[in-house]
Amino acid sequence: MTLALCLSHCRRRFYDLAEKEPVAAECCAALRSSTGSGEPARQVTEERLAGRQALMKDEVDKLFAYLTANRRRFSAKSKMGEAIAYGLNHQAGLTRFLEDGRLEPRHQHRGTRDQAASPDETQRAVLRDA
Numbered sequence: 167m168t169l170a171l172c173l174s175h176c177r178r179r180f181y182d183l184a185e186k187e188p189v190a191a192e193c194c195a196a197l198r199s200s201t202g203s204g205e206p207a208r209q210v211t212e213e214r215l216a217g218r219q220a221l222m223k224d225e226v227d228k229l230f231a232y233l234t235a236n237r238r239r240f241s242a243k244s245k246m247g248e249a250i251a252y253g254l255n256h257q258a259g260l261t262r263f264l265e266d267g268r269l270e271p272r273h274q275h276r277g278t279r280d281q282a283a284s285p286d287e288t289q290r291a292v293l294r295d296a
Contacts (some may be wrong), residue, residue, distance in 0.1 A: 168266070169259045170236030170259055170263065170269045171259035172260075173197055173263075175199035176253050176256070177194055177198065179249035179252055179253075180194045180249050183245055183246055188238075189239070190246060193229070193233070193250075197229065211268055213267075214267040215266070216262075218262065218264055218267070222264065222271070223264055226264060230254070234254065237250045257288035
């Protein structure tokens with residue numbers, strides 16, 4: 167099984183802090199741009215993956231480098247420290263969509279597209295390895 171996490175859930179942790187913390191606002195913006203603007207539904211998996219690699223991989227890499235660079239600025243027990251730790255601790259699952267064209271960068275919940283999903287909603291998609 168392969169675990170894939172939703173970038174919107176990660177963004178939600180920063181969204182709640184963005185008004186008071188500039189680093190959180192930067193993370194929200196980076197996560198929003200990292201999720202893409204929607205891909206054609208009928209696009210072949212390999213084409214979708216190649217497009218993601220070309221358009222989103224650098225942005226996602228920059229985001230995680232930014233999180234790494236800023237993690238020591240905050241106490242691990244602060245809300246900001248917890249948000250950064252969540253992103254870094256779950257980096258493999260959050261970036262799985264860059265390795266598998268079948269996965270979406272964010273999971274659609276209740277028809278919302280650009281809003282961060284509420285924390286109580288399902289956070290995971292699991293694929294069976296063939």
